[in-house]
Amino acid sequence: MTPIWSVASITFKEGIKNRVIFGIVIIALLLFAAATVITNLFMRDIVKVAVDLSLSTVSFAGLLTLLFVGVNLFAKDLDKRTIYMVISRPVSRQQYLVGKFFGIVLLAFIITFFLGLLSAIPVAISKRIYYYPEAGFDWRIFFIAVVYIFIKLCIISSIITLFSSFTSNSFITLVLSLGTYIIGQSTEAVRVLLVSGIEKVKISPVLSFMVEAAYYLFPNLSAFDLKIQAAHGLPISSSYIIWTVLYAISYMAIVVSIGTLAFRRREFP
């Protein structure tokens, strides 16, 4: 356990020192400030608009951090050949990769924790300005949604870990991870669309098989998007939480394990 932890803490420290993080946090703060102004343009459901803007900002900032900082944390060791220093120590390749994964997860945690707390400010302000009596809003569900943003970022971290384990270039990892994110966000909507059927369009069995395959292969990130629930205070059942968390953990375990298998056979430059 200790080697994993030391790799994780080094990765985290290296990541948090990156100047890109400052840029991302500043953009997030500006967006929070903008949210407080923009909500005033709406009529009644202004708390909903504030929640939309704040949580989207948290999610977007987390995504930027992982794609621009997280991806590079993997590539750096290989590019600068510092990986030999680590591998020559009593750290196995699997431990190294898992440690890297946890380091990025820690980075995602700090970002979501910090921005998640700050995102409550525009919501609280708009709630003070005007709260329509029929608008349902619940702080508990708001923070559950923030936790789910973190879980989603963990899944993306595992995807980045997988792609970094066998690609030779950080740009390829970035593109593949971004592609997975986009597919993961839309696979559920596409599947629903195909099941409900489009009028006068015949869907080929090949297409529906491909969509079904993608649904199982790629992470269903829509399951971790609770922004609309947070915006309207819609209750989330405990069974939903149990199953989605189980889904996230098992998915990450599979992806990271496959990554370690690929990494074991990898030849370093």
Added chain:
Amino acid sequence: MRPLLVTLLIISLAFIGNAFAVPKVAQERVALRQEEGISPVIPSPVARIVALEFKGLLSDAIFSRVMTYYGGKLIKEEELSDEEWDWFYKSIDLATDLDPYFLDPYYLGAMNLPWAKKVKEVNTLLEKALSYRSWDWSIPFYLGFNQFYFLHDNEKAASYLMEASRRPGSSSLLPALAARLSYKGRKTENAVIFLQEIIKKTEDETIRKSYEERLNALKKILFLERAVTAYEERFGKRPLKLDDLVRDGAIREIPIDPYGGEFYIDADGTIKTTSDLVHKKG
């Protein structure tokens, strides 16, 4: 020395050019934006896919575009064309497909579309709101109003108002209003049942008394309506006056209207009262 001078010269010339260009660009943009007008609305299944995790945000953006466009027209005191109203409806429909719980588009639609002769469309929109915003009494209230005011369907209006009054936070006047519409829509029995249910939940003493009074009157109307039906079955003809019921032994006496009016049989055979179920002033 000379390269520095050249650079400075280029910068100063560029500044002058820029200073001329900026206001011109702004002018050109205004002209272009006016030509843009309304843009086609993307179908909601596509929007749901391309919005990724930002469906709520896209919904906000589409709605605010409608709001600013409509607001701009109002400021210029221009009427929206049929095409523009169509776009207005479709955009709001899309915004509420992306986030079906978002109140503002429903509200803007309910307040404006019926007056632009789009009652049917706005009712479809509000039916969507009715199922999603299941706690919000204002949605069935708007629906009830549309049925009553635009479609002149009192029965449906009453059933929507009843739905509204069952939801938390609704105005205490709604049950009385619904019961009144029910009665006008010849659904006295519904109105009686509805009021009985509401009275059970009413804690305020004065409000409960006013409901009980209305319930009392409606029960009497129901009693008379049933007597008229029984009379028709027995004698094979409709009674002309309530006195006929007493004379032929269908009822013992005509009940007294608690609102101080008198019951009578209307030309279409329904029971009405001269008080119209309101206390006369004075």
